[in-house]
Amino acid sequence: MYRALATTVLVLHFAFLAYVILGGFVAWRWPKAFWPHLAAAAWGLAVVSIPLTCPLTYVEHWARRRAGEAGVGRGFIDQYIEGVLYPERYTHLLQVMVGVLVVGSYVGVYVGYRKRRDTKRGTEKMSEPPATV
Template sequence: MVFRVLAEATMTVHFAFLVYVVAGGFLAWRWPWAIWPHLVLAGWGFSTIVFGFDCPLTHLENWARHEAGEQGLRTGFIDTYLTGVVYPERYTTLLQMLAGLVVLVSWAGFLVRRRRPAPARVTAPN
């Protein structure tokens, strides 16, 4: 039971990771320090697609599922839970490019917002 919960929790974290990789740069518009973890995690997400690096979350989920007596993922996380389930396989490249575009837009918006002078604070007269 514990390993099944761990596997499900890992799957949930993995989904959150994907959302953050794609859209997390927009958080930096509000909280500028958030750009640094986003750069690192977006770089990692990019490297798993381009260079085929294995994701440690996939390994953790596989291990937990095997320990729970279940079958692990036959392919990667995205291939298992998204491709062919949420969108047809033929759109994979298009969706990867769109995700990359969203990341670049968030970074460009971050840079524009950082270069803009801060608005003057209005103080109430005493």
């Protein structure tokens, strides 16, 4: 049971990380998704900038210990991402690239917002009755 919980938390962690990296692009289609993504991106930035441990990491380590496994002792990114998906020496470069990707997605959200706003204003002007003299 605890091993299944640890695995579930691990999957949730990967999903959250994917959302932090790519969730800004979801807001291109669904603009209301911007605010939840901004909160997730801020948390992601805080975790890599400040020595914070994600609550999901605590839950995963707890479940692993309860399942009789050794507690991992390292954070999620340190354990499952660095040195596994890419060499550890590229960590800073990839953090910068993720930051650029997130900011780029936000630029797209802003451009889409402006287009919708301008289109809405244009439609309102067209539906107004002509001014009489």
